[in-house]
Amino acid sequence: MSVLIIIASAILSVAAIVALWRVVRGPSTVDRVIGSDVLLTTLTLVVGTEMVATGHTRTIPLMVVLAATALLGTVAVARFVTRPEGTATSTAATGPASAQPDDTEKGMS
Amino acid sequence: MVDAEPWASILDIAAGVLLVGGAILSLAAAVGLVRFPDALSRLHAATKPQILGLVLVVLALALSQRSWAALLLLTPVIVLQMLTAPIAAHMVGRAGYRTGDFDASTLVVDELAADVADAGRSDLPGSSDPIDRPVGDAARPGPSEEPPAEA
Numbered sequence: 001m002s003v004l005i006i007i008a009s010a011i012l013s014v015a016a017i018v019a020l021w022r023v024v025r026g027p028s029t030v031d032r033v034i035g036s037d038v039l040l041t042t043l044t045l046v047v048g049t050e051m052v053a054t055g056h057t058r059t060i061p062l063m064v065v066l067a068a069t070a071l072l073g074t075v076a077v078a079r080f081v082t083r084p085e086g087t088a089t090s091t092a093a094t095g096p097a098s099a100q101p102d103d104t105e106k107g108m109s
Numbered sequence: 110m111v112d113a114e115p116w117a118s119i120l121d122i123a124a125g126v127l128l129v130g131g132a133i134l135s136l137a138a139a140v141g142l143v144r145f146p147d148a149l150s151r152l153h154a155a156t157k158p159q160i161l162g163l164v165l166v167v168l169a170l171a172l173s174q175r176s177w178a179a180l181l182l183l184t185p186v187i188v189l190q191m192l193t194a195p196i197a198a199h200m201v202g203r204a205g206y207r208t209g210d211f212d213a214s215t216l217v218v219d220e221l222a223a224d225v226a227d228a229g230r231s232d233l234p235g236s237s238d239p240i241d242r243p244v245g246d247a248a249r250p251g252p253s254e255e256p257p258a259e260a
Contacts, residue, residue, distance in 0.1 A: 004125025011132035018139035022151075030148040030205045034155045037197065038142060041159050042135045048166035049128055052173045060170075060182040067163070067190040071197035078197075078204035 005053045012049065016042045029081045033074055040070050117175075124169040131165035134158040147212060148205035152198060159194040163187065 019042060022035035044066045047059050134157055141154020167183045174180075205211060206221055213219070 004122070004129050008125070008128040008132040011129070011136045015132070015135040015139040018136075018143055022139075022142040028148060028208060030201060030208055031151060033201055033204070034148065034151050035142055037159070037201070038135070038138050038155045041138070041155075041162065045131050045135055045158070045162055045166045048163075048170050049132070052124055052128060052166075052169050055173070057170075057174060057179050057182065060179070060186070063167075063186045064182070064189065067186050068193065070190075071193040071200075074197040075200045078200040081204040081208060 002053075005049065008049055009046075009053075012042055012046050016046070029077065033077050033081075037070070037074055040066065044070075120172045120175065124172040127165045127169035127172065131158065131162040131169070134162035134165070138162075148208070149202065149211040152201055152205060156194065156198045159198075160191060163190050 016039060019035050019038040023032050023039065026032055044063055047063055047066070051057060051059055138155050138158045141157075142151050145151045145154055164187060167186055171180050171183055203221075
């Protein structure tokens with residue numbers, strides 16, 4: 001049992017580090033959002049694993065809050081991600097500074 | 110952790126196996142984040158542990174606690190995650206489409222191409238779709254033309 005918990009913790013640590021690497025590397029804002037999503041999901045799994053390991057249930061409300069609010073940051077960023085006008089389709093890199101939603105943009109999202 | 114009752118030991122081991130399963134799903138998402146080429150492919154990998162991985166860990170927690178109160182607290186975790194995870198994935202997918210961060214030749218169906226042509230956004234992928242529509246009509250408001258697929 002404790003061996004399985006140690007294995008699960010090690011795997012979750014590797015997953016969190018790899019997701020953080022994707023958040024740092026990008027290259028686009030969408031990639032960073034996806035990486036932060038995976039990081040937050042991994043954090044939720046770590047909270048659950050820690051409760052199984054130590055046998056308490058005090059952090060279940062934290063899991064509830066994480067499950068309910070995980071989409072807020074994702075939606076807020078994804079809502080305003082766009083490419084600057086006139087760039088080629090193949091260029092994926094865009095930054096928060098270039099996000100300028102207009103009326104058409106609001107209709108699209 | 111071996112209890113005097115045989116069932117307790119079996120349930121603890123099952124909880125550990127479920128934990129490892131959820132962790133492996135999370136690791137699979139991380140590997141997909143690194144190895145997949147574009148944002149939409151990475152989104153496909155990233156959404157796997159959001160539901161199934163969390164369900165496995167919550168099941169492990171329920172098996173290790175073995176109380177109705179814990180199960181009552183754990184049910185909203187799954188319900189809320191099942192409500193919110195598709196919304197987030199949908200929004201990120203739309204953003205990934207809009208930034209053109211995908212290989213358009215791998216698409217089987219591009220259901221957003223007609224909408225992009227409707228909105229007159231020639232800079233977006235799919236605007237070269239041969240659908241014969243008036244493009245760039247500024248007098249027509251975009252949101253009212255959106256099909257019900259928006260939801």
